[in-house]
Amino acid sequence: MHIDAFFHSWVGMFVTQSILHTLVAALIVDTALSAWNIANPAVRQRFRLLVVILPVVTFPLYQAISPERGSPLFRLDAVLDVTRWFNLQLWGAFPLGLLFLAFCALTSALFAFQELLPIIKHTSAAPLDDDEACTPEPGSPLDQALKSIPGPRPEAMIIDEAECIIFSSTGKRPVVYISRMFVLSLTPEELRAAVAHEIAHIRRSRRPTMVMLFLLRSLLFFNPVILMEFRRIIQEEEKICDDFGAALSGRSAMAQALVKFRDCEHAEQAVLFSDMASPLRDRIVEYGQSVQFSNRIDRLEENPAAPANSIVVFCCVLATIVTVNYYLV
Amino acid sequence: MAIKRTIGGIPVFIVLVALLIGVLELANWIPLVIQDGALERFASIDEARNRLKRPDILSPAYYPRSVRWPPILVAAQDRPYRAILAEFSRTEGNETVLAITQTERGRPPLRTALHLASVRERAPFEVKGRRMLLEAGSCPSGDPCSRLSWIEGTDDICIVMKDAAPELVRIAESMMLSRAMEKP
Numbered sequence: 001m002h003i004d005a006f007f008h009s010w011v012g013m014f015v016t017q018s019i020l021h022t023l024v025a026a027l028i029v030d031t032a033l034s035a036w037n038i039a040n041p042a043v044r045q046r047f048r049l050l051v052v053i054l055p056v057v058t059f060p061l062y063q064a065i066s067p068e069r070g071s072p073l074f075r076l077d078a079v080l081d082v083t084r085w086f087n088l089q090l091w092g093a094f095p096l097g098l099l100f101l102a103f104c105a106l107t108s109a110l111f112a113f114q115e116l117l118p119i120i121k122h123t124s125a126a127p128l129d130d131d132e133a134c135t136p137e138p139g140s141p142l143d144q145a146l147k148s149i150p151g152p153r154p155e156a157m158i159i160d161e162a163e164c165i166i167f168s169s170t171g172k173r174p175v176v177y178i179s180r181m182f183v184l185s186l187t188p189e190e191l192r193a194a195v196a197h198e199i200a201h202i203r204r205s206r207r208p209t210m211v212m213l214f215l216l217r218s219l220l221f222f223n224p225v226i227l228m229e230f231r232r233i234i235q236e237e238e239k240i241c242d243d244f245g246a247a248l249s250g251r252s253a254m255a256q257a258l259v260k261f262r263d264c265e266h267a268e269q270a271v272l273f274s275d276m277a278s279p280l281r282d283r284i285v286e287y288g289q290s291v292q293f294s295n296r297i298d299r300l301e302e303n304p305a306a307p308a309n310s311i312v313v314f315c316c317v318l319a320t321i322v323t324v325n326y327y328l329v
Numbered sequence: 330m331a332i333k334r335t336i337g338g339i340p341v342f343i344v345l346v347a348l349l350i351g352v353l354e355l356a357n358w359i360p361l362v363i364q365d366g367a368l369e370r371f372a373s374i375d376e377a378r379n380r381l382k383r384p385d386i387l388s389p390a391y392y393p394r395s396v397r398w399p400p401i402l403v404a405a406q407d408r409p410y411r412a413i414l415a416e417f418s419r420t421e422g423n424e425t426v427l428a429i430t431q432t433e434r435g436r437p438p439l440r441t442a443l444h445l446a447s448v449r450e451r452a453p454f455e456v457k458g459r460r461m462l463l464e465a466g467s468c469p470s471g472d473p474c475s476r477l478s479w480i481e482g483t484d485d486i487c488i489v490m491k492d493a494a495p496e497l498v499r500i501a502e503s504m505m506l507s508r509a510m511e512k513p
Contacts, residue, residue: 002410002436004409004410004436005436005437008440024349028346028349031342031345031346031349032338032342035338035339035341035342035345036334036335036338036342037334037338067469068440068442070440071439071440071441071442072368072402072404072414072439072440072441073402073404073416073442075368076368076369076370076404078357079353079354079357080353080354080356080357081357081368083368084357084360084361084367084368085356085360087360087367087406087408087409088360088363088364088408089364089408089409306331306334307331307334308331308334308335308338309331309332309334312335313335313338316339316342320342320346324346324349324350324353328353
């Protein structure tokens with residue numbers, strides 16, 4: 001099979017157009033978020049969901065509406081016909097499309113190793129046993145923080161570690177794990193905010209939207225733009241959970257809990273990276289996490305801007321993406 | 330306040346989206362400048378012959394009365410393989426009723442609006458020493474359609490028409506004739 005035949009097949013058109021449509025949708029969404037200065041992470045996440053969902057849905061829809069979308073007549077009048085790029089011959093030897101397919105294969109490998117395998121490992125990993133974690137004593141700061149949070153509460157477990165650790169396990173028996181070191185470093189309000197943040201993760205993980213989102217994301221495993229956009233959705237998820245903690249304890253308490261966690265992590269990493277042989281990759285990851293923490297802290301410390309009418313903006317963005325992407329083949 | 334902010338963002342959004350569309354159109358144009366031979370629209374079959382330096386591109390000398398001349402679309406490419414497509418509409422109306430493709434052997438022809446969705450009958454036969462395959466069936470719209478295909482040198486030729494088969498054979502004969510007249 002010639003490579004150009006693949007790009008004109010249904011599967012080839014889906015692969016190329018879904019990537020192109022995701023890229024353009026992401027640019028339009030970013031444009032809208034900055035044009036209307038949308039800061040609310042729940043609203044931002046809803047917009048970003050469009051980037052993941054639409055490319056899966058729109059291609060079959062476009063083809064159903066106009067089966068001749070792949071024809072030369074349509075391609076000649078399109079805003080962008082990406083096969084023009086794919087048919088460019090590099091050094092007269094091989095088409096650029098081959099490079100594109102290699103990039104898709106690399107993205108698929110990244111998805112398998114960075115997203116799918118960790119989830120499988122996490123699912124099959126045994127939960128921490130009682131030797132590693134213990135329940136908080138009644139009346140202790142963690143117990144009080146947990147009891148002050150309205151709604152259904154998961155279990156909380158303390159880990160005896162000399163590091164700042166806080167995470168939650170979802171599933172049938174949701175648990176919030178927190179290290180004693182981190183509990184001791186927080187004020188009662190900050191602890192309440194931190195625990196509320198983890199509880200928000202547990203509550204939100206049960207929403208069908210997130211499960212459906214991951215399934216859709218998995219369907220587009222070859223798509224490099226989705227790889228980045230999914231991570232941005234996860235960052236918005238963190239901010240949504242920050243807002244839950246901030247709503248219960250105040251923005252400043254949530255911000256302070258994050259500052260303390262970041263500083264604690266910094267100290268640990270400084271010890272770790274004092275060895276000059278630390279891989280560059282680890283340093284880059286650490287830097288990326290630090291930037292994300294700083295963004296979250298800055299957002300909590302700023303006064304939230306007055307919101308625009310998000311339904312009107314959402315409809316406007318949706319219509320723009322659907323219309324522009326129709327002319328991209 | 331919300332209404333004011335919503336309205337205030339609209340012009341910025343429109344300008345930025347217009348800019349994005351401009352960038353996409355630029356990205357569509359750049360490959361044409363970098364390398365010749367990409368799929369392009371031509372005003373006529375003669376123009377395609379001249380610009381692509383392909384004197385071997387066939388065109389019929391005979392057109393049925395129901396077909397309007399000139400063609401509504403002539404598109405051709407040299408890259409990634411040689412291919413040309415000509416589409417003709419009905420004398421009255423814009424519906425495509427005749428499509429002719431000439432494609433490098435073994436490669437898929439350029440997709441045309443007119444194609445056989447189902448084949449009812451197949452009949453091999455010869456025209457001017459060429460072995461051809463005549464197929465009768467229906468188009469995606471359900472209308473009766475016929476297709477005539479054969480090999481001409483290094484190319485596959487295919488004619489699809491929303492009409493009875495005899496007209497197709499006449500068109501093919503006229504293409505052979507014009508070819509023979511061009512040869513010294």
